[in-house]
Amino acid sequence: MNRSRAWLVVCCVHGVASMLLWWAQAGAVEALTWRADHWAERPWTLWTSAWVHLNTPHLIGNQLALGALTAFAWVIRPSLRCAMAWLTAWPLTQFTLLLWPQIGYAVGLSGLLHAGAMVLAVQLMFKRIPIRKARRWGALLALGVLTKILLERGWQYPVVWDRANDMSVVQAAHVSGVAWGLLLGLLVALWPGWSADGGSGGLG
Structure with a gap:
């Protein structure tokens, strides 16, 4: 598997454009x-x-989450295919919100960040990213994301009011992001051409 800087470039684009x-x-x-x-x-x-972000806490929260995802990607260096899967999930995550008529508009990086986390989780669980204990790290990441989704129940409560940050949260975007991240992550992981062990090399 060939590692790529594409994922890091996408993270930088999101961070700079948001600011x-x-x-x-x-x-x-x-x-x-x-x-x-x-x-x-x-x-x-x-x-x-x-x-687009509604207020300062919204921006800061998403920038911190993006920073965490960027740091993680810096360590594991996902492939170009992973970055392409994440890029594909970008408009699809937003488009799928049409399934919920309650949603009049939606802004922010959170749905896309959920998609990215799920793409990486799937790649790790299938050992498509050559790091030590890849499946364990992938399972932990997937468990964390899915637990959050189950607790939010965004399919049932697509929009909720966040008093602390004085804004509406489109939880359906998190559901949409995870769904597309899972689907596209699986597509990339099972795409013909991967070696059985996910490629040569690894990190200590």
Whole structure:
């Protein structure tokens, strides 16, 4: 398996774009926000809405989570195929929110971060990333993500009010991200061409 810096580049793009958009004018932010009633007129919002954040705690929370995912990827160095799976999950995570009519709009990186975590978890469990005890780390990561999803029950409560941060949380985005991360992660892991042991090399 060939390791790649693509995943790290994607993380940097998300981090920088989120910060730049935070300082953008309200008109620009609105043009980049995904809304269920007219997203088809602005299809780019399937991507750009992930960079929009409602308030400072929302931005900081997602930036911290992105930093953790970036640090983890720095250690395990996922392949280009992993990065492509994550990129594919990007618009699909947003598009799937149409399944919940209660959701009028959705912004932020959280759904996409759930997708990325699940992609990495699957790759580790299938030993497609050559690190020591890969399956154990993958199982722990998957367990953590799935436990969070089960506790939230985002399919039943797609939008909840977060009093602490004074904002609505679209929990359905977490469900959507995990679902696409799992599906695309499996597709990448089972794609023809992988060696039986997931490639040569490893980390101590």
